[in-house]
Amino acid sequence: MADVYHPDFDCSRMDRNEPGQVLLCSDSDSARSELVLDQAYYALRHQSAAYSLPQLKAELIHDLAPLQACFSPAGVQGESQAQCYQRVVAQVADRYRSRLTGRAHEEATRPIDAHIALQRKLQVLGFLPAAVVPDGVYxxxxxxxxxxxxxxxxxxxxxxxxxxxxxRVLMPDLAVAPAPSEASPSPPERAAPRQAEAGTVGGDGPVASILRQSGTAGAAGPQPSPPSPDSTAPQQEAASPQTEDHETAGGLFSLLSVPFWLLGAVIHMCGAVLAGVWHVLIFILLLPVRLVRLIWSFITWLFSWKGLLLLIVGLIVNGLRSAEKKDDSAQSSEFPSREEE
Known part of the structure; x- marks a missing residue:
C-alpha cells in the first residue's frame, strides 16, 4: 500500500516555473487527487467507443478549465492552491465515475492503494512489464x-x-471496498515513505498534459495567506457563486455533448452501411476485368503447347471421322446400281 503519493510524471524533470507540476510533486494529497482522476478517466476511456475518444479528451480539457483560477495570481478566496486543485479534480472525478457502469464502475470506485497493489501483483506474475511504475492508473x-x-x-x-x-481472484487477501469521497481525502500516514520507482512509461497523464497545454501552470503567483476566522464565512460566500457557475457550465456541456454522441453513433452506422455498399459496387465494377482476365487466360492456355497439341489431336480425330463418313457414303451409293443390274 502506498502512503506517499506521486504524480504520473517524473518529478525530477518537472518545470519549476509551472506551479501545477510543483504542487503535484510537493503535495501528496494533490498527487493522490490527480491519480484518482486518472483512474476514473482511463476507465471511462476504456469503456467508450473509439470514435468518441477525441470528444472525451475535449470534455476533459473543458472540465479542468476551472484549474486556471487555482493557479492565477489572485487565486481563489478562502482556498489554497492545493485545496482549490483537489476540489476541482474531485468534482471531475466524481462526474466521470457516475458515467461508468458494471465492472468499470467497480474498478473506478476502488481505493487507489488497492489499484497500486493489484498492479504490483500483475508485475510479480509477469503480466505487467517491470518498466511500468505502479501508480494506480490503468x-x-x-x-x-x-x-x-x-x-x-x-x-x-x-x-x-x-x-x-x-x-478477489488476483489478490484474495486484498480488502475490496468502495473508495471514499475524494473531495476531502484524509492525509496518509507517512511512517514509511514510499520511494518513487525509476522511470516512467507512457508520458504524462491527462491532467498533467492538459495543465501544460492549457497554460494553467503559468507564472506562479503569490500563495494566498490563510484567512482569519472572522473573514472565513464571507470569503466562502463570495466563492460559492463561482463554484455554482463551474458546476452549471459542466452540466450544460454534458447536456450538449449528448447530440454529438448521437451524431457520432449515426455516422458510425452509416459508415458501416456505406462500406458494405462500396464492397458490392467494387465487385460489380471489377467483374468485367475478371471476365477479361478469364478469357485471356483461356487464350494463353489455348496457344500453349498443351493447347496446340490438343488442337492437332482434335483435327486428326475430326479428319478420321470425315474419312469414315465418305467411305460409308460411297458404299451406300453402290447398292442401288447392283440392284438395277
Missing amino acids: GEATRRAILRWQEQAGQPSRDGFLGDDDA
Missing part, C-alpha cells in the same frame, strides 16, 4: 496485462476491467 500497458491475466486465469469476463471478482 493505462494501455496495464489493460493489456489484465487481458492476458484474464485469459490465462480463465476469468468469465475478459474485457480489460478489474472488477471486484477479478480483484
Whole structure:
C-alpha cells in the first residue's frame, strides 16, 4: 500500500516555473487527487467507443478549465492552491465515475492503494512489464496485462476491467471496498515513505498534459495567506457563486455533448452501411476485368503447347471421322446400281 503519493510524471524533470507540476510533486494529497482522476478517466476511456475518444479528451480539457483560477495570481478566496486543485479534480472525478457502469464502475470506485497493489501483483506474475511504475492508473500497458491475466486465469469476463471478482481472484487477501469521497481525502500516514520507482512509461497523464497545454501552470503567483476566522464565512460566500457557475457550465456541456454522441453513433452506422455498399459496387465494377482476365487466360492456355497439341489431336480425330463418313457414303451409293443390274 502506498502512503506517499506521486504524480504520473517524473518529478525530477518537472518545470519549476509551472506551479501545477510543483504542487503535484510537493503535495501528496494533490498527487493522490490527480491519480484518482486518472483512474476514473482511463476507465471511462476504456469503456467508450473509439470514435468518441477525441470528444472525451475535449470534455476533459473543458472540465479542468476551472484549474486556471487555482493557479492565477489572485487565486481563489478562502482556498489554497492545493485545496482549490483537489476540489476541482474531485468534482471531475466524481462526474466521470457516475458515467461508468458494471465492472468499470467497480474498478473506478476502488481505493487507489488497492489499484497500486493489484498492479504490483500483475508485475510479480509477469503480466505487467517491470518498466511500468505502479501508480494506480490503468493505462494501455496495464489493460493489456489484465487481458492476458484474464485469459490465462480463465476469468468469465475478459474485457480489460478489474472488477471486484477479478480483484478477489488476483489478490484474495486484498480488502475490496468502495473508495471514499475524494473531495476531502484524509492525509496518509507517512511512517514509511514510499520511494518513487525509476522511470516512467507512457508520458504524462491527462491532467498533467492538459495543465501544460492549457497554460494553467503559468507564472506562479503569490500563495494566498490563510484567512482569519472572522473573514472565513464571507470569503466562502463570495466563492460559492463561482463554484455554482463551474458546476452549471459542466452540466450544460454534458447536456450538449449528448447530440454529438448521437451524431457520432449515426455516422458510425452509416459508415458501416456505406462500406458494405462500396464492397458490392467494387465487385460489380471489377467483374468485367475478371471476365477479361478469364478469357485471356483461356487464350494463353489455348496457344500453349498443351493447347496446340490438343488442337492437332482434335483435327486428326475430326479428319478420321470425315474419312469414315465418305467411305460409308460411297458404299451406300453402290447398292442401288447392283440392284438395277
